[in-house]
Amino acid sequence: MRYFVEFSYFGKNYHGWQKQPNAITVQGVLEETFSTYLRETVELTGAGRTDAGVHAKQMYAHFESNAINDLQQTVYRLNAFLPADISLKKLHQVEESAHARFEAFERSYEYWIVQEKNPFYTESAHYVKVPLDIGKMNEAASLLLDHKDFECFSRSNTDVKTFLCEVKRAVWEVREDKLVFSITADRFLRNMVRAVVGTLLEVGMGKWDLSYVKTVLNSRDRSKAGASVPAKGLYLTSVLYPKKTLSAHG
Known part of the structure; x- marks a missing residue:
């Protein structure tokens, strides 16, 4: 199933959104946290990418996962694992074709x-x-x-x-x-x-x-x-x- 996640972050400690070797990024931290909690490999596709040090009050990404029964409770539990400078706001189950980057207008x-x-x-x-x-x-x-x-x-x-x-x-x-x-x-x-x-x-x-x-x-x-x-x-x-x-x- 495909899900959209809405989140925010303070970018000081991150080398931007996009995952890259030998650097701490927002995408990298989120994927590691999601994969650990959901017990499956999770890859996120963001609405865009921010450079090192840039912040986001509202950002979206989509990912594939097995069925998540309680979206609100999952957000609460994932937030408990994430660092203080990244916060999840909401999970949305969406159509399989929905795309966080290409559908943003x-x-x-x-x-x-x-x-x-x-x-x-x-x-x-x-x-x-x-x-x-x-x-x-x-x-x-x-x-x-x-x-x-x-x-x-x-x-x-x-x-x-x-x-x-x-x-x-x-x-x-x-x-x-x-x-x-x-x-x-x-x-x-x-x-x-x-x-x-x-x-x-x-x-x-x-x-x-x-x-x-x-x-x-x-x-x-x-x-x-x-x-x-x-x-x-x-x-x-x-x-x-x-x-x-x-x-x-x-």
Whole structure:
């Protein structure tokens, strides 16, 4: 039978989502825990992959398993085995064809910035002490909504078939004691959000104007965009699926 698992994690201690030799990853820890508890080999397919140090407030993966009788109790027991920085939220029994990566139609990220030294955000936000023009940053962010090819923000030598993404929302806002950038799209390229934020910060600092941002977007050249900001400020906040995907078995 096929199941979707919804979970979250704080990425500081992990070398990203994807399992790899000689590194601790979220996928590796989850697969080991699931396999031990369910007493069978479990392999997870994630909705996407996050880089080392990136966090996820909502993430999904699917896996095959023998029948699980009590999904809620299984979540409770698996959480007891998992480290404190990974938390399972829910298990869904789904159709055998359901796919955590290919059926996701929308993903959202947040990037957190603090502008005053704050010990409580040392591991969870990027500290930028230079004054920022949020209005200009939002003007630059709006340019993303009318663009389709984001090769300029993609990690070099990435093996993808297309650099096309549909960005549906991109906005900066002040939330209490932090500055948050929210972005939603149908898909994201590797390193894309961190490169976008780095570019918009250059605008906010007054180093680049909107015309240069347009030049960057049209260049398809990663070297023209801003430097990637640290992973610790990035959060995958939402992954959306068609209603039928997660409600196939109630």
